[in-house]
Amino acid sequence: MKNHIIKTENISKTYNPDTVPVHALKAVNLEFSKGEFTSIVGPSGSGKTTLLNMLGGLDKPTEGHVEVDGVKITGMKDSKLIEFRLQNIGFVFQHYNLIPVFTAKENVSFIMLLQKRSKKEMEHRAEELLNKVGLGDRMDARPKQMSGGQQQRVAVARALASEPKFILADEPTANLDTSSAMNLLDIMEKMNKEQGITFIFSTHDQRVIDRARRVITMVDGQVHTDEIHKESSSTITENDSQRIDTE
Amino acid sequence: MKTLFVIAWRNIWRNPGRSGVLLMAVVAGLWAGVVTVGTMNGMLNQRVDYLIDSEIAHAQIHNPEFLLERRPYDYIPEFDKLVEILESDQRVAGFAPRVLADGMLQSPVKTAGVRIRGIDITKETQTTSFHENLVDGQYLDSDIRNAVFVGQRLLESHKLRIGNRLVLTFEDVNGDLTSAAFTISGSFQSASSDYDESHVFVRVTDLLPLLSPDSEVYHEVAVRLHDIALSDEFVRDISAQITGVKAQTWNQISPELSTLVELGGVMLHIVTLIIMLALAFGILNTMLMAIFERLREIGMLLSIGMSRAKVFLLIMLESVVLTLTGAVTGIILALISIRRFAETGINFEMFADGIASLGWDHVVYPVLSTQEFAGIIVIVIVITMLSSLYPAIKAMRQNPLEVEK
Numbered sequence: 243m244k245n246h247i248i249k250t251e252n253i254s255k256t257y258n259p260d261t262v263p264v265h266a267l268k269a270v271n272l273e274f275s276k277g278e279f280t281s282i283v284g285p286s287g288s289g290k291t292t293l294l295n296m297l298g299g300l301d302k303p304t305e306g307h308v309e310v311d312g313v314k315i316t317g318m319k320d321s322k323l324i325e326f327r328l329q330n331i332g333f334v335f336q337h338y339n340l341i342p343v344f345t346a347k348e349n350v351s352f353i354m355l356l357q358k359r360s361k362k363e364m365e366h367r368a369e370e371l372l373n374k375v376g377l378g379d380r381m382d383a384r385p386k387q388m389s390g391g392q393q394q395r396v397a398v399a400r401a402l403a404s405e406p407k408f409i410l411a412d413e414p415t416a417n418l419d420t421s422s423a424m425n426l427l428d429i430m431e432k433m434n435k436e437q438g439i440t441f442i443f444s445t446h447d448q449r450v451i452d453r454a455r456r457v458i459t460m461v462d463g464q465v466h467t468d469e470i471h472k473e474s475s476s477t478i479t480e481n482d483s484q485r486i487d488t489e
Numbered sequence: 490m491k492t493l494f495v496i497a498w499r500n501i502w503r504n505p506g507r508s509g510v511l512l513m514a515v516v517a518g519l520w521a522g523v524v525t526v527g528t529m530n531g532m533l534n535q536r537v538d539y540l541i542d543s544e545i546a547h548a549q550i551h552n553p554e555f556l557l558e559r560r561p562y563d564y565i566p567e568f569d570k571l572v573e574i575l576e577s578d579q580r581v582a583g584f585a586p587r588v589l590a591d592g593m594l595q596s597p598v599k600t601a602g603v604r605i606r607g608i609d610i611t612k613e614t615q616t617t618s619f620h621e622n623l624v625d626g627q628y629l630d631s632d633i634r635n636a637v638f639v640g641q642r643l644l645e646s647h648k649l650r651i652g653n654r655l656v657l658t659f660e661d662v663n664g665d666l667t668s669a670a671f672t673i674s675g676s677f678q679s680a681s682s683d684y685d686e687s688h689v690f691v692r693v694t695d696l697l698p699l700l701s702p703d704s705e706v707y708h709e710v711a712v713r714l715h716d717i718a719l720s721d722e723f724v725r726d727i728s729a730q731i732t733g734v735k736a737q738t739w740n741q742i743s744p745e746l747s748t749l750v751e752l753g754g755v756m757l758h759i760v761t762l763i764i765m766l767a768l769a770f771g772i773l774n775t776m777l778m779a780i781f782e783r784l785r786e787i788g789m790l791l792s793i794g795m796s797r798a799k800v801f802l803l804i805m806l807e808s809v810v811l812t813l814t815g816a817v818t819g820i821i822l823a824l825i826s827i828r829r830f831a832e833t834g835i836n837f838e839m840f841a842d843g844i845a846s847l848g849w850d851h852v853v854y855p856v857l858s859t860q861e862f863a864g865i866i867v868i869v870i871v872i873t874m875l876s877s878l879y880p881a882i883k884a885m886r887q888n889p890l891e892v893e894k
């Protein structure tokens with residue numbers, strides 16, 4: 243029964259219902275399974291961000307509800323929901339959104355600190371993850387001292403650090419140049435393949451879309467198409483993984 | 490908690506200019522406030538000490554009737570027994586019996602009301618330091634018959650000089666008016682020029698034959714103790730031992746003195762409070778700016794799972810750490826200044842005339858007691874907390890979706 247980790251039940255979202263109503267989502271029914279590598283695409287204003295906010299429990303649907311791993315998060319008390327996000331959901335944002343006064347390693351450790359993990363585990367895991375995203379030599383750099391691509395890789399490491407059930411990323415490559423974007427995708431893909439980490443990300447970028455195994459197209463607040471792509475270009479090669487490690 | 494502290498501290502220095510300005514304001518505000526308050530406090534204390542030392546002493550004994558009407562025949566009953574008790578009391582460092590009369594002073598220029606104080610110069614010198622106020626001529630220890638020790642101010646207003654004579658008229662114990670000529674032996678200047686113009690001192694040996702030719706009577710006994718703190722207990726014991734007299738402590742005799750002491754404490758807290766309230770707006774403004782700049786970051790923290798309570802705590806910490814850093818620095822600097830001035834004194838000579846007529850010293854030695862100091866700290870902490878509350882609540886209530894803006 244629980245082969246899906248996220249399920250939306252007829253969710254709709256209407257902004258400004260009392261003044262100028264905007265129907266950003268209209269009765270969306272979707273299920274996501276463990277280990278997915280899914281892209282949400284669609285024209286600007288089609289409701290991608292709104293949908294991701296619902297999946298991540300950052301906003302509430304006007305109608306319908308969202309279940310995460312069998313738990314109904316819609317209607318959950320605010321403080322419980324924050325704790326739920328901490329323990330279950332990883333986020334990567336378009337603007338990286340690292341803590342500017344923290345180093346890369348501190349940024350990755352911080353979320354584990356919120357989870358009250360042991361200091362030893364935090365240290366170990368933060369270093370391991372930063373090595374995995376190819377930033378083993380930038381652990382003590384602050385966000386300002388890193389490129390956008392590097393910052394976004396720290397953000398991915400941070401999202402992974404809390405061992406979430408899935409990671410949501412709203413346009414994670416929008417602010418990156420092509421090579422940084424592809425590099426980030428390589429890392430995400432590798433995590434997905436090797437550790438079964440679930441990624442759901444929105445994007446406008448065709449090269450990013452091409453890497454996804456499932457592509458959901460939104461149009462005007464509704465799911466237009468929902469396709470499974472055959473594994474092709476997304477297969478990770480010997481070459482790719484070396485590129486990640488030496489970056 | 491330690492990590493929150495680290496973020497808070499680093500956040501403070503993200504905008505060094507803005508935090509620096511607030512920090513300097515807090516340092517300067519508290520330094521100025523505490524030094525001002527210490528100075529006022531010092532002034533008040535000196536005033537109190539001076540009055541106690543030079544005139545009031547630690548306790549006084551009267552016939553209770555005399556305190557109401559100041560009639561010459563309401564003298565202390567059983568004076569000999571009182572002397573015996575005082576002489577055998579270990580707490581007593583010295584006592585001075587006084588004969589008091591309210592009367593008229595006549596000089597060639599004019600007539601004025603005066604309080605005449607007949608004193609036993611040996612005992613008075615052991616009890617009070619009024620003789621140290623001598624500015625010209627000689628104290629009453631001169632050979633002149635019927636010598637009188639007058640205020641410099643009185644001398645000037647009556648256009649008199651040392652060696653001149655004046656006539657004192659007053660009521661004797663039988664209710665009859667009596668007059669006698671006195672020769673000015675010297676002049677004094679106490680801290681209050683009003684006092685100087687309205688009080689004259691004569692020897693009890695000159696005054697008694699005029700006031701009460703048949704018997705030795707005294708209206709007042711001033712007592713100096715080895716420790717001012719013994720005043721209450723001493724007064725209680727005296728009242729229990731002899732009937733018909735009223736013993737009072739210095740603050741009962743001069744309630745305005747204890748009011749002054751209390752006033753000092755109140756002023757201290759009012760000044761601190763006013764300064765801190767002004768600073769509170771600075772704190773509020775700085776912290777609100779800091780938060781509005783960081784809405785996206787706060788949204789991120791809430792998104793990834795930092796509890797609202799922790800966000801609140803973080804902003805509180807930033808605000809409190811910043812303010813208290815300034816406050817502690819300001820207070821330490823103030824204490825250093827006060828300690829320095831406590832040795833050298835602050836000279837207000839340029840305002841000396843104005844201050845003197847009110848009875849104040851012009852060299853002030855600032856002081857601050859541990860209790861007053863603790864009071865300031867409490868005010869600072871409370872106001873800092875209160876003014877940090879609003880920005881912290883504001884931050885805590887942010888929408889996690891701010892992260893996407």
Ligand SMILES: Nc1ncnc2c1ncn2[C@@H]1O[C@H](COP(=O)(O)OP(=O)(O)OP(=O)(O)O)[C@@H](O)[C@H]1O
Pocket residue numbers: 257258264265266284285286287288289290291292293
């Ligand atoms: N807070 C809001 N208040 C009112 N309307 C909003 C709000 N957020 C989004 N909308 C509207 O809802 C619709 C869907 O917006 P959404 O941001 O989900 O689109 P999107 O697919 O993410 O677009 P983009 O590709 O530009 O990021 C749009 O019409 C948008 O204007």
Ligand SMILES: [Mg+2]
Pocket residue numbers: 290291292412
């Ligand atoms: Mg969007």
